[in-house]
Amino acid sequence: MSHDQLTWFKSSYSGGEGGECVEVAFDGADRVRVRDSKAEGRGSELVFTDDSWTAFVTSLRSTTGG
Template sequence: MTVQHVVSPVPESAWFKSSYSGSEGGECVEVAHTVDTMHVRDSKQDKGPVLTVRPDAWTRFVGLAAGRGV
């Protein structure tokens, strides 16, 4: 299940920008991970909501987004 956080559940230093984010700054996604969770946020709103998912759900999502299926 997903959860939104107003305050980031991970340290600022743990976030990294997706290599697929555009260089113009308009479409940037940042990701951070812990042992139990993956966190996703909009890099333009680092104090905004954070989407949190389990690592297995993240792996499935990335596979689907890359066109590899489940």
């Protein structure tokens, strides 16, 4: 899937002002892409494999109690 075809989802935990938002896209190639919404597609992305993403989210949940 090309970068232009990705559907980005904004975190439900993002601030209401729109200044601290994280967006996530699943690229169909077993990768999860994460970016800062303020960059509007011009900034860097973090790219995780499915397994790495699961480990990352699990780690966040265990440290934040979520």
